[in-house]
Protein backbone atom coordinates (compact mmCIF):
# COMPACT_ATOMS: atom_id res chain seq x y z
CA UNK A 1 0.00 0.00 0.00
CA UNK A 2 2.73 2.42 1.01
CA UNK A 3 4.66 1.52 -2.13
CA UNK A 4 1.66 2.43 -4.22
CA UNK A 5 1.48 5.81 -2.58
CA UNK A 6 5.19 6.36 -3.10
CA UNK A 7 4.87 5.68 -6.83
CA UNK A 8 1.88 7.96 -7.03
CA UNK A 9 3.71 10.76 -5.21
CA UNK A 10 6.73 10.47 -7.46
CA UNK A 11 4.50 10.58 -10.54
CA UNK A 12 2.75 13.63 -9.20
CA UNK A 13 6.07 15.30 -8.56
CA UNK A 14 7.31 14.65 -12.09
CA UNK A 15 4.13 15.73 -13.78
CA UNK A 16 4.49 19.00 -11.91
CA UNK A 17 8.13 19.38 -12.90
CA UNK A 18 7.49 18.83 -16.57
CA UNK A 19 4.65 21.32 -16.45
CA UNK A 20 6.93 23.85 -14.77
CA UNK A 21 9.59 23.38 -17.42
CA UNK A 22 7.27 23.90 -20.36
CA UNK A 23 5.85 27.08 -18.90
CA UNK A 24 9.16 28.16 -17.44
CA UNK A 25 10.02 30.69 -20.14
CA UNK A 26 6.79 32.61 -19.81
CA UNK A 27 6.51 35.64 -17.56
CA UNK A 28 3.56 35.79 -15.18
CA UNK A 29 0.96 38.51 -15.76
CA UNK A 30 -1.54 39.73 -13.19
CA UNK A 31 -4.88 39.34 -15.02
CA UNK A 32 -7.72 41.12 -13.23
CA UNK A 33 -10.96 41.08 -15.23
CA UNK A 34 -12.72 42.93 -12.44
CA UNK A 35 -10.53 45.98 -13.02
CA UNK A 36 -12.57 48.01 -15.52
CA UNK A 37 -10.09 50.89 -15.61
CA UNK A 38 -7.36 48.47 -16.68
CA UNK A 39 -9.61 46.90 -19.36
CA UNK A 40 -10.50 50.36 -20.69
CA UNK A 41 -6.83 51.37 -20.88
CA UNK A 42 -6.06 48.07 -22.59
CA UNK A 43 -8.79 48.70 -25.17
CA UNK A 44 -7.37 52.15 -25.92
CA UNK A 45 -3.86 50.76 -26.39
CA UNK A 46 -5.21 47.99 -28.60
CA UNK A 47 -7.19 50.28 -30.90
CA UNK A 48 -4.38 52.82 -31.17
CA UNK A 49 -1.63 50.33 -31.94
CA UNK A 50 -2.91 46.96 -33.08
CA UNK A 51 -6.30 47.23 -34.84
CA UNK A 52 -4.74 48.52 -38.06
CA UNK A 53 -3.28 45.06 -38.73
CA UNK A 54 -5.17 42.65 -36.46
CA UNK A 55 -8.89 41.95 -36.17
CA UNK A 56 -11.09 40.80 -33.27
CA UNK A 57 -13.65 39.37 -35.64
CA UNK A 58 -15.66 37.36 -33.09
CA UNK A 59 -16.29 40.41 -30.93
CA UNK A 60 -18.49 43.49 -31.41
CA UNK A 61 -17.89 47.12 -30.47
CA UNK A 62 -21.31 47.31 -28.83
CA UNK A 63 -20.27 44.78 -26.16
CA UNK A 64 -17.87 47.31 -24.69
CA UNK A 65 -20.79 49.44 -23.48
CA UNK A 66 -21.97 46.97 -20.84
CA UNK A 67 -18.83 44.90 -20.38
CA UNK A 68 -16.31 47.69 -19.97
CA UNK A 69 -18.52 50.66 -19.14
CA UNK A 70 -17.39 52.66 -22.20
CA UNK A 71 -20.08 55.01 -23.55
CA UNK A 72 -21.31 54.74 -27.15
CA UNK A 73 -19.90 58.18 -27.95
CA UNK A 74 -16.50 57.23 -26.55
CA UNK A 75 -16.47 54.07 -28.65
CA UNK A 76 -17.41 55.99 -31.80
CA UNK A 77 -14.86 58.72 -31.30
CA UNK A 78 -11.96 56.78 -29.74
CA UNK A 79 -12.13 53.11 -30.65
CA UNK A 80 -13.69 52.89 -34.09
CA UNK A 81 -10.71 53.89 -36.20
CA UNK A 82 -11.14 51.53 -39.11
CA UNK A 83 -13.71 51.42 -41.86
CA UNK A 84 -15.56 48.28 -42.80
CA UNK A 85 -14.78 47.65 -46.49
CA UNK A 86 -15.16 51.33 -47.24
CA UNK A 87 -18.36 51.69 -45.23
CA UNK A 88 -18.49 53.52 -41.94
CA UNK A 89 -18.19 51.02 -39.09
CA UNK A 90 -21.29 50.79 -36.90
CA UNK A 91 -21.50 50.21 -33.16
CA UNK A 92 -22.94 46.74 -33.73
CA UNK A 93 -20.25 45.72 -36.21
CA UNK A 94 -17.72 43.02 -35.57
CA UNK A 95 -14.19 44.31 -35.06
CA UNK A 96 -12.57 43.87 -38.43
CA UNK A 97 -10.43 46.18 -40.55
CA UNK A 98 -10.14 46.94 -44.20
CA UNK A 99 -6.63 45.75 -44.93
CA UNK A 100 -6.12 43.91 -48.15
CA UNK A 101 -4.85 40.43 -47.37
CA UNK A 102 -2.81 40.13 -50.55
CA UNK A 103 -0.93 43.37 -50.14
CA UNK A 104 -0.27 42.91 -46.42
CA UNK A 105 1.03 39.44 -47.14
CA UNK A 106 3.48 40.96 -49.56
CA UNK A 107 4.84 43.23 -46.84
CA UNK A 108 4.93 40.83 -43.86
CA UNK A 109 4.99 37.43 -45.54
CA UNK A 110 1.87 36.43 -43.56
CA UNK A 111 -1.55 37.89 -42.84
CA UNK A 112 -1.62 39.17 -39.23
CA UNK A 113 -3.78 36.61 -37.39
CA UNK A 114 -7.10 37.43 -35.76
CA UNK A 115 -6.55 37.99 -32.03
CA UNK A 116 -10.02 37.26 -30.60
CA UNK A 117 -9.06 33.87 -29.20
CA UNK A 118 -5.29 34.19 -28.87
CA UNK A 119 -5.45 34.62 -25.09
CA UNK A 120 -7.10 31.22 -24.98
CA UNK A 121 -5.05 29.38 -27.60
CA UNK A 122 -1.64 30.81 -26.65
CA UNK A 123 -2.44 31.98 -23.12
CA UNK A 124 -2.29 35.42 -21.49
CA UNK A 125 1.25 34.84 -20.25
CA UNK A 126 2.38 33.99 -23.75
CA UNK A 127 1.10 37.29 -25.18
CA UNK A 128 2.62 39.23 -22.28
CA UNK A 129 5.99 37.57 -22.75
CA UNK A 130 5.80 38.03 -26.54
CA UNK A 131 5.22 41.78 -26.24
CA UNK A 132 8.13 42.19 -23.82
CA UNK A 133 10.61 40.05 -25.79
CA UNK A 134 11.37 42.10 -28.92
CA UNK A 135 14.98 43.00 -29.59
CA UNK A 136 16.99 44.64 -32.35
CA UNK A 137 18.14 42.31 -35.12
CA UNK A 138 19.42 43.89 -38.32
CA UNK A 139 19.28 40.58 -40.17
CA UNK A 140 15.47 40.52 -39.99
CA UNK A 141 13.29 42.39 -42.50
CA UNK A 142 11.54 44.34 -39.74
CA UNK A 143 14.83 45.09 -37.96
CA UNK A 144 13.66 43.20 -34.87
CA UNK A 145 13.43 39.67 -33.60
CA UNK A 146 11.66 38.06 -30.65
CA UNK A 147 13.06 35.69 -28.03
CA UNK A 148 9.74 33.90 -27.54
CA UNK A 149 8.81 33.81 -31.23
CA UNK A 150 12.08 33.57 -33.20
CA UNK A 151 12.00 35.19 -36.66
CA UNK A 152 8.61 36.74 -36.06
CA UNK A 153 7.25 38.80 -38.96
CA UNK A 154 5.57 41.43 -36.80
CA UNK A 155 7.37 44.75 -36.37
CA UNK A 156 7.89 45.95 -32.79
CA UNK A 157 5.04 48.43 -33.06
CA UNK A 158 5.30 49.53 -29.41
CA UNK A 159 8.97 50.36 -29.62
CA UNK A 160 8.20 54.08 -29.30
CA UNK A 161 6.84 53.27 -25.83
CA UNK A 162 9.28 50.55 -24.71
CA UNK A 163 12.43 51.71 -26.45
CA UNK A 164 14.62 49.29 -28.36
CA UNK A 165 16.38 46.44 -26.57
CA UNK A 166 19.33 44.41 -27.75
CA UNK A 167 20.83 41.10 -26.72
CA UNK A 168 24.11 41.25 -24.76
CA UNK A 169 26.83 38.53 -24.83
CA UNK A 170 24.90 36.48 -22.24
CA UNK A 171 21.71 36.59 -24.30
CA UNK A 172 20.09 38.98 -21.85
CA UNK A 173 17.95 41.87 -23.07
CA UNK A 174 19.34 45.31 -22.35
CA UNK A 175 17.94 48.70 -23.30
CA UNK A 176 19.67 50.33 -26.26
CA UNK A 177 17.39 53.22 -27.18
CA UNK A 178 15.11 54.78 -24.58
CA UNK A 179 11.36 54.96 -25.29
CA UNK A 180 8.58 57.14 -23.85
CA UNK A 181 8.05 54.85 -20.86
CA UNK A 182 10.35 53.26 -18.32
CA UNK A 183 10.32 49.46 -17.97
CA UNK A 184 7.78 49.42 -15.15
CA UNK A 185 5.36 51.73 -16.98
CA UNK A 186 5.70 49.68 -20.16
CA UNK A 187 5.00 46.43 -18.29
CA UNK A 188 1.92 48.06 -16.73
CA UNK A 189 0.60 49.06 -20.18
CA UNK A 190 1.21 45.58 -21.54
CA UNK A 191 -0.58 44.12 -18.51
CA UNK A 192 -3.62 46.30 -19.32
CA UNK A 193 -3.43 45.30 -22.99
CA UNK A 194 -3.22 41.57 -22.18
CA UNK A 195 -5.99 41.98 -19.62
CA UNK A 196 -8.16 43.39 -22.41
CA UNK A 197 -7.25 40.58 -24.83
CA UNK A 198 -8.03 38.02 -22.11
CA UNK A 199 -11.49 39.55 -21.64
CA UNK A 200 -12.05 39.53 -25.43
CA UNK A 201 -11.17 35.83 -25.59
CA UNK A 202 -13.87 34.96 -23.10
CA UNK A 203 -16.26 37.81 -22.33
CA UNK A 204 -18.59 35.45 -20.47
CA UNK A 205 -15.96 35.29 -17.75
CA UNK A 206 -17.04 38.70 -16.48
CA UNK A 207 -20.60 37.49 -16.14
CA UNK A 208 -19.49 34.24 -14.51
CA UNK A 209 -17.75 36.14 -11.74
CA UNK A 210 -20.86 38.05 -10.79
CA UNK A 211 -23.10 34.99 -11.10
CA UNK A 212 -20.59 33.08 -8.97
CA UNK A 213 -21.07 35.57 -6.16
CA UNK A 214 -24.84 35.02 -6.07
CA UNK A 215 -24.44 31.25 -6.30
CA UNK A 216 -22.14 31.29 -3.26
CA UNK A 217 -24.57 33.52 -1.36
CA UNK A 218 -27.41 31.17 -2.21
CA UNK A 219 -25.42 28.14 -1.03
CA UNK A 220 -24.65 29.75 2.31
CA UNK A 221 -28.29 30.73 2.74
CA UNK A 222 -29.47 27.27 1.73
CA UNK A 223 -27.05 25.61 4.17
CA UNK A 224 -28.51 27.72 6.92
CA UNK A 225 -32.09 26.72 6.02
CA UNK A 226 -31.06 23.07 5.89
CA UNK A 227 -29.51 23.40 9.31
CA UNK A 228 -32.72 24.86 10.75
CA UNK A 229 -34.66 22.02 9.12
CA UNK A 230 -32.36 19.46 10.69
CA UNK A 231 -32.95 20.91 14.14
CA UNK A 232 -36.68 20.86 13.49
CA UNK A 233 -36.70 17.18 12.43
CA UNK A 234 -34.52 15.95 15.26
CA UNK A 235 -36.56 17.76 17.90
CA UNK A 236 -39.25 15.06 17.84
CA UNK A 237 -36.87 12.13 17.62
CA UNK A 238 -34.73 12.97 20.62
Ligand code: HEC
Nearest residue numbers: 049050052053108110111112113118122127152153154157
Ligand atom coordinates in the same frame (compact mmCIF):
# COMPACT_ATOMS: atom_id res chain seq x y z
C1 HEC B 1 2.06 46.39 -38.86
C2 HEC B 1 1.17 45.31 -38.64
C3 HEC B 1 1.01 44.82 -37.21
C4 HEC B 1 0.64 45.56 -36.11
C5 HEC B 1 0.33 47.05 -36.05
C6 HEC B 1 0.57 44.64 -35.01
N1 HEC B 1 0.87 43.37 -35.43
FE1 HEC B 1 0.80 41.69 -34.31
N2 HEC B 1 1.38 40.58 -35.90
C7 HEC B 1 1.62 41.07 -37.15
C8 HEC B 1 2.04 39.97 -38.02
C9 HEC B 1 2.40 40.08 -39.49
C10 HEC B 1 2.03 38.81 -37.22
C11 HEC B 1 2.39 37.40 -37.66
C12 HEC B 1 3.81 37.14 -37.27
C13 HEC B 1 4.32 35.78 -37.69
O1 HEC B 1 3.53 34.82 -37.69
O2 HEC B 1 5.51 35.70 -38.02
C14 HEC B 1 1.62 39.23 -35.89
C15 HEC B 1 1.50 38.36 -34.82
C16 HEC B 1 1.02 38.72 -33.57
C17 HEC B 1 0.79 37.80 -32.47
C18 HEC B 1 1.04 36.30 -32.49
C19 HEC B 1 -0.22 35.60 -32.76
C20 HEC B 1 -0.06 34.11 -32.88
O3 HEC B 1 -0.89 33.39 -32.30
O4 HEC B 1 0.88 33.68 -33.57
C21 HEC B 1 0.29 38.53 -31.43
C22 HEC B 1 -0.12 38.03 -30.05
C23 HEC B 1 0.22 39.90 -31.87
N3 HEC B 1 0.66 39.98 -33.17
C24 HEC B 1 -0.22 40.94 -31.09
C25 HEC B 1 -0.21 42.26 -31.48
C26 HEC B 1 -0.58 43.36 -30.61
C27 HEC B 1 -1.06 43.21 -29.18
C28 HEC B 1 -0.42 44.50 -31.33
C29 HEC B 1 -0.60 45.92 -30.84
C30 HEC B 1 0.28 46.32 -29.79
C31 HEC B 1 0.03 44.12 -32.67
N4 HEC B 1 0.14 42.75 -32.72
C32 HEC B 1 0.24 45.01 -33.72
C33 HEC B 1 1.49 42.37 -37.58
C34 HEC B 1 1.14 43.44 -36.77
